[in-house]
Amino acid sequence: MKKIIYVIVVSWVTLFWQACEKYEMVQYGEGGEINFMGDYYRGQKTKPWWVDEVQYLNYEKNFGLNTLGDSLIFDTLQIGVKVMGIPVNHPRKVVFTTRAPKQHALEVIFPEEYYVPADTGVAVFKVLVKRPAERNAVYTADLVFDYARSDFKAGTDERQVFPLKARDEVTMELWGITEEEWEYYGIFFGDYSETKARFLITAFGCVSFNDWTMEDEFMEIVFGNTLYDMLEEYKSDPSNPPLIDEHTGEWIEFPDLSEIL
Numbered sequence: 001m002k003k004i005i006y007v008i009v010v011s012w013v014t015l016f017w018q019a020c021e022k023y024e025m026v027q028y029g030e031g032g033e034i035n036f037m038g039d040y041y042r043g044q045k046t047k048p049w050w051v052d053e054v055q056y057l058n059y060e061k062n063f064g065l066n067t068l069g070d071s072l073i074f075d076t077l078q079i080g081v082k083v084m085g086i087p088v089n090h091p092r093k094v095v096f097t098t099r100a101p102k103q104h105a106l107e108v109i110f111p112e113e114y115y116v117p118a119d120t121g122v123a124v125f126k127v128l129v130k131r132p133a134e135r136n137a138v139y140t141a142d143l144v145f146d147y148a149r150s151d152f153k154a155g156t157d158e159r160q161v162f163p164l165k166a167r168d169e170v171t172m173e174l175w176g177i178t179e180e181e182w183e184y185y186g187i188f189f190g191d192y193s194e195t196k197a198r199f200l201i202t203a204f205g206c207v208s209f210n211d212w213t214m215e216d217e218f219m220e221i222v223f224g225n226t227l228y229d230m231l232e233e234y235k236s237d238p239s240n241p242p243l244i245d246e247h248t249g250e251w252i253e254f255p256d257l258s259e260i261l
Contacts, residue, residue, distance in 0.1 A: 031085020033155035034094065034145060036162045037122070039078065050080045050122070058163045063131045064170040069202035074109070074128040079143070079162065083121040084155050091115040092151035096127065098164075100141035106132070106164050108141060135168045170197050177209040185213075188222040189254060193245040196252045203230060227254040 038056025039048040059077055066072050081094060094114040100106060107130040116123040132139040143162040147154060154160055172178065175197055182192050189196070204221070206212030221227065231254050234240050243252045 032092075032152055033084040034116075034150070034152040035082050035084070035155035035159035036143075037080030037082050037159075039080065043078070048078055048080065048124070050082075050124075052082070052159070054158050057159060057161070059129070059165065061129060061166045062174065063166060063168040064135070064198065065174060065201065065207045067202060067205040067207065069198060073131050075131075075166070077127050077129050077164075079125045079127055081116065081123050081125070083116055083152065085121075087119050087121050090118050093149070094123070094125070094152065095146040095149040096125075096143055097146040098141040098143055104132070104134070104137050104139045106130070106139040106141040106166050108143065108164065129164060129166060132166055132168045138165060138167050140165050170194050170201070172197075175201075175207075175209045176211070181209075185222075187255065187260075188227065188257070190252075191245075191247070193247055193252055195243050195245055196254075199231070199234075199243055199252065200227075223257070225257040228256045228258075 035052070036057050037050040037052060038054075038058070040051045040056055041049055042056070043059075061075050063072055063075070079096075083092075092115060094116060096108075096110055096114070098106075098108050109128040109130065111126070111128060114123070114125045127143070141164045143164055144160060145152070145154070171194070172182065172192065179192075182189070189200075201207055204212065212218055231243075231252070234243070235251065244250065245252045
């Protein structure tokens with residue numbers, strides 16, 4: 001009886017492992033398939049933390065909220081890839097391409113050739129995302145693998161596309177301020193305009209208005225008449241492009257507090 005039970009158990013275990021091996025083959029294929037990885041920190045930290053979860057396989061950028069202003073033409077995006085199967089002892093080429101709509105297509109530039117190094121199954125590459133040509137419009141594209149020119153095959157379906165989205169927009173909401181809050185500071189700033197907000201963002205690096213008002217230097221700036229003086233200095237240089245208020249069609253203005261204080 002014990003011998004019969006033993007034979008049954010052994011047979012069951014054998015069938016179990018055979019089933020597992022068959023499942024592994026279905027799941028991982030023949031090896032050499034490639035997938036995208038995502039950065040858990042979404043580019044917010046210097047060192048990415050690469051993960052496989054599909055919710056991190058995307059990129060979104062607002063070129064309007066940056067300290068470099070219009071001089072930021074490209075954003076550098078790090079792309080992580082992971083290869084299924086056993087590593088090989090020679091580099092393998094990876095080629096990317098994009099799928100984009102006819103209108104508001106986000107332009108992506110690949111500045112070099114990409115290779116997964118020998119004896120590894122992961123690699124990180126850099127691509128350049130170009131600033132949208134128009135403001136206040138969402139530009140999109142899907143980053144995908146070009147398998148006709150790559151040394152790899154497609155991996156899992158859900159990790160074959162890396163959606164990209166970018167815009168160049170500044171609003172009160174995006175900047176982190178309400179109309180009521182702006183009115184509170186109106187004595188220092190005057191009327192709100194997107195052009196004025198962009199000037200302040202680049203002049204003081206304040207990509208978040210609320211964070212800026214919490215800094216020690218903020219009150220020194222507003223009470224020192226710095227805003228007015230800085231704009232007058234900007235206007236005095238004929239090489240600077242005009243900063244036109246989209247509401248008035250005239251130069252933006254800051255109150256001259258020297259007449260008040």
